[in-house]
Amino acid sequence: xxxxxxxxxxxxxxxxxxxxxxxxxxxxxxxxxxALYVIMGTFLTSRGAIFSYKVEDxxxxxxxxxxxxxxxxxxxxxxxxxxxxxxxxxxxxxKAGHDDDxxxxxxxxxxxxxxxxxxxxxxxxxxxxxxxxxxxxxxTAQDYSAEDRELMKIIAHHIAITLNNHAxxxxxxxxxxxxxxxxxxxxxxYHDTLQAFAAAxxxxxxxxxxxxxxVAKYSVAIARELGMTEMEIEGLYIAGYLHDVGKLxxxxxxxxxxDALTDSEFKVLxxxxxxxxxxxxxxxFPWKDVVQVIKHHHERLDGRGYPDHLxxxxxxxxAKILILADSFDAMTSDRPYRNNIGLQAALExxxxxxxxxxxxxxxxxxxxxxxxxxxxELTNPDILPHLDKNFDASIITSLLETITEELSA
Amino acid sequence: xxxxNFSLSSRIVGDVAVIYPxxxxxxxxxxxxxxxxxxLIGKGITKIVLNLRDVEFINSxxxxxxxxxxxxxxxxxxxxxxxxSKKMFRDTFEMLGLTVFVHVFASEDEAFQHLASxxxx
Numbered sequence: 001x002x003x004x005x006x007x008x009x010x011x012x013x014x015x016x017x018x019x020x021x022x023x024x025x026x027x028x029x030x031x032x033x034x035a036l037y038v039i040m041g042t043f044l045t046s047r048g049a050i051f052s053y054k055v056e057d058x059x060x061x062x063x064x065x066x067x068x069x070x071x072x073x074x075x076x077x078x079x080x081x082x083x084x085x086x087x088x089x090x091x092x093x094x095k096a097g098h099d100d101d102x103x104x105x106x107x108x109x110x111x112x113x114x115x116x117x118x119x120x121x122x123x124x125x126x127x128x129x130x131x132x133x134x135x136x137x138x139x140t141a142q143d144y145s146a147e148d149r150e151l152m153k154i155i156a157h158h159i160a161i162t163l164n165n166h167a168x169x170x171x172x173x174x175x176x177x178x179x180x181x182x183x184x185x186x187x188x189x190y191h192d193t194l195q196a197f198a199a200a201x202x203x204x205x206x207x208x209x210x211x212x213x214x215v216a217k218y219s220v221a222i223a224r225e226l227g228m229t230e231m232e233i234e235g236l237y238i239a240g241y242l243h244d245v246g247k248l249x250x251x252x253x254x255x256x257x258x259d260a261l262t263d264s265e266f267k268v269l270x271x272x273x274x275x276x277x278x279x280x281x282x283x284x285f286p287w288k289d290v291v292q293v294i295k296h297h298h299e300r301l302d303g304r305g306y307p308d309h310l311x312x313x314x315x316x317x318x319a320k321i322l323i324l325a326d327s328f329d330a331m332t333s334d335r336p337y338r339n340n341i342g343l344q345a346a347l348e349x350x351x352x353x354x355x356x357x358x359x360x361x362x363x364x365x366x367x368x369x370x371x372x373x374x375x376x377e378l379t380n381p382d383i384l385p386h387l388d389k390n391f392d393a394s395i396i397t398s399l400l401e402t403i404t405e406e407l408s409a
Numbered sequence: 410x411x412x413x414n415f416s417l418s419s420r421i422v423g424d425v426a427v428i429y430p431x432x433x434x435x436x437x438x439x440x441x442x443x444x445x446x447x448x449l450i451g452k453g454i455t456k457i458v459l460n461l462r463d464v465e466f467i468n469s470x471x472x473x474x475x476x477x478x479x480x481x482x483x484x485x486x487x488x489x490x491x492x493x494s495k496k497m498f499r500d501t502f503e504m505l506g507l508t509v510f511v512h513v514f515a516s517e518d519e520a521f522q523h524l525a526s527x528x529x530x
Contacts, residue, residue, distance in 0.1 A: 006504045014469040017435070021470075026437075034437050034470060041469030044505060046480035066473070067480060139476050140506045 011151055014042040018155060022162045033064040035159055039133065040066060042155070043148055047116050047136025051078060052163050053129050060131060063163070068134070069115060077111035078132060088124035089156040091149045119144060121152060123160035130160045130167070198241040201248055205255045205336070208244075211329055214386045216240025218325035218366075219318075221382035225365040226317065235287030236318050242290075243297045243322060246275025258336045273298050274307045289316055297322045302356045312359070320359040324350070324366060327357070332387055343391045344399060351403050364407045367400045374400075417442055419449075425456040425524055427517060431463040434471030446478045455487030458520045462493035472505065479510055488512075490520040 021034035032050055040048050049065035060078040062070045077083075082105055086092055094104075094112050112120060118137040123130040133156060138144065144152075198212035219240040223233045247255060250272055254265045261269060277295035285291065296319040299305035301312040305323075308314075315323075331346035341349070347367075354360050373381040374393055415432040426449045430442050446457055457478070467475075482489050491502070491513045502508050514520045 003504060006500070010469075010501065010504065017469045021436075030437055037437070037439075037470040037473040038468075039473075040476065041472035041474075044472075044476060044507075046473070046476040066477065139479060140509070142506070 007147075011042065011147075014038055015151075015154065017041075018158055022158060028166050029064065032159075032162065035162065036064050036066060039135065039155055039159075042151065043135060043144065044138045044140055044142075045118075045136045046139055049134050050131065050159065050163075051134070052131040052167070063131070067116075068136070071111070071115060073107075073111040074115045074117075077108045078134075080105070080108060082108050083120070083122050083132060084129050086120075086122045089121060089153050089160060091119050091121045091144070091152040091156070093119055093144060119152070121156045123156055123163065125160045125164040128164065130163045133159060194238065194241045197245070201242075201244050204247060204252060208333070208335075210386075211333065212241050212244060214329045214333075215243065215322070215325045217382040217386070218328060219321050221369045222321045222325065222362060222365050223318070225369040226321075226362075228317070231287060232318060235285070235290050236293065236321060238285065238287060239290050239293040239297075239318065239322055240325065242280055243276060243294045243326065244272060245279050245294075246272035246277070248279075249275050256336050260337070270298070270306050289318055292316070293318045293322055297326050299323060300357045301359060305357075315359075317359075317362070320362045324358050324362050328366070329386075340388060343387055343396055347396065347399050347403065351399075351406070354403075354407075360407050364404060367403050367407075371397060371400045371404075415439060415441065417445060419445060421454075422517075422521065424454065425458055425521060426454045427458045427460055429460050429463060433466045434464055434474060435466050435468040436470055439471055439474040443474050443477050443481075447481055450481050450485050450487065455482065455485050456490075456524045457482065457487065458490045458492055458517060458524075460492050460517060461495070461498060464495075464498070467498055467501065472501075472507075475507070475511075479507075483510075488524055490514055490523065492517050492520050 018035055018038045021038060022031055024031055024034075026034070036048050036050055040046060047067040049068040049070070050063045051060040052063045053059075054061050058079065060075065060083075062068075062075075094109060094117055112134070115134070116136045117134040119133075119135045121133040121135075123132055133152075195213070198216075202209050202211050202213075216237050217240070219236045220233055223236050228236075250268060254261065254268050257265065273295050277291060280294050281291050283291075293316065296305075296308065296310060296315060299308065299310045299315055299319065300323070301315070301320075303309050303311040328346060328350065331349060332340050332343060334340050340346075350358055350363055350366075354363055369378075370383055372378050373384040374397055415430070415434060415436070415438045417428060417430045419426055419428045421427075426446075428442070428445060434442070449457065459475075459478075479489055481487075489511050491498075491511055493516065494502075494513055499508075499513055502511065502513060512520070512523055514523065
């Protein structure tokens with residue numbers, strides 16, 4: 001095999017090495033450092049560096065190097081406009097007697113020669129300046145050949161694309177972080193708005209003050225205990241806050257009436273889930289089923305609820321959670337027509353309505369989380385802080401155990 | 410993907426350091442070899458023998474590592490010898506013109522004799 005053929009095979013092998021290194025799953029700096037080693041090994045130089053153009057301050061930053069000193073003069077020279085007047089991805093030889101361009105400014109030439117640079121290649125992708133490769137002289141003291149320069153063009157193009165891709169990913173990462181920040185900010189504003197809206201709903205009736213907030217919190221506690229996704233939990237939180245929004249349209253006389261409601265008044269009151277639905281369905285929520293969950297918070301498993309008389313299989317877990325959370329809070333808070341019935345009586349009522357009004361699996365999760373809160377196992381309890389503290393913990397935990405045992409039987 | 414396992418060991422014989430790279434000299438882990446040699450040169454050792462018997466593969470990255478070691482030794486007026494090299498590596502070194510700067514021997518003893526006689530790579 002001739003020497004020329006052997007060299008050609010070595011060069012092809014080097015290009016394969018370059019492709020493999022630049023597309024590997026290693027981190028960016030390792031990939032570029034490896035690429036520099038490939039270039040050095042291909043052109044037999046022990047000195048080289050790769051620079052990346054930084055648009056923000058219009059300068060070149062050294063990404064990787066080997067036996068190459070970065071000096072202020074070099075940085076200044078490389079950042080000058082002159083570099084960009086050279087041919088795109090074309091190697092320029094700076095060695096005495098081999099100058100490609102006699103018009104090169106002296107300061108530019110001096111800085112590069114002093115740094116040990118013998119070849120400089122401006123890197124471009126289409127019309128975008130990306131950076132540069134600088135290489136020292138060959139270890140063998142031979143000149144760079146015409147073949148070397150042709151190979152360098154291919155390699156330069158490859159490195160330019162690698163640097164450009166990284167810059168694009170960097171830009172996307174920055175954009176992504178900014179979007180995440182904006183999303184977080186919008187989410188906070190959204191939640192603040194939601195709470196203000198819920199306060200307006202609850203303000204219609206002094207007896208139901210903070211009812212929406214409590215229902216939201218209870219629902220979230222149950223959903224977490226059931227291992228629902230964050231998306232599902234957030235949807236329930238929203239539904240909890242807004243489930244009674246339809247009451248804004250209902251007369252205060254009906255809402256706050258202390259005596260028994262007439263049939264027509266009761267009919268008006270029972271219209272609030274549909275009114276809530278009408279209002280909320282105008283909003284395009286990113287959370288699945290929020291509108292349906294709100295509409296169905298007065299349904300029952302046995303089909304005797306309202307407004308659609310749905311039964312067990314028609315109701316989602318989220319709807320069943322809201323049904324329980326809403327009823328439990330109604331029982332444990334004062335209403336115009338009665339005082340709260342207390343935690344023990346509320347739990348006994350929940351137990352009595354298992355399977356008819358409340359889903360046993362949802363009740364099981366509710367009992368478990370309440371038990372954990374009473375035992376102090378949860379650092380941020382969602383239910384206990386809102387309950388009347390006038391209860392016997394041992395009686396309640398015993399009752400919760402009874403319900404849990406009954407459910408697991 | 411090419412194998413990348415690489416390790417090395419070394420011993421001192423008189424004023425000569427013998428280094429035994431093992432595996433694939435084809436990726437950034439080859440920097441360990443450069444660091445090992447640089448450390449030895451920093452301690453004043455200027456005669457280094459690389460026993461290549463356990464090196465399975467050398468690519469352009471491996472060549473760049475060897476060039477860096479050569480450059481370090483050149484700055485210290487030192488010598489580098491390769492021994493026990495596979496034929497394909499010897500052919501590559503010759504094709505690249507590196508055998509002008511590195512003496513390639515069949516065995517460590519031959520390298521020791523060359524270095525003891527004041528031979529410079």
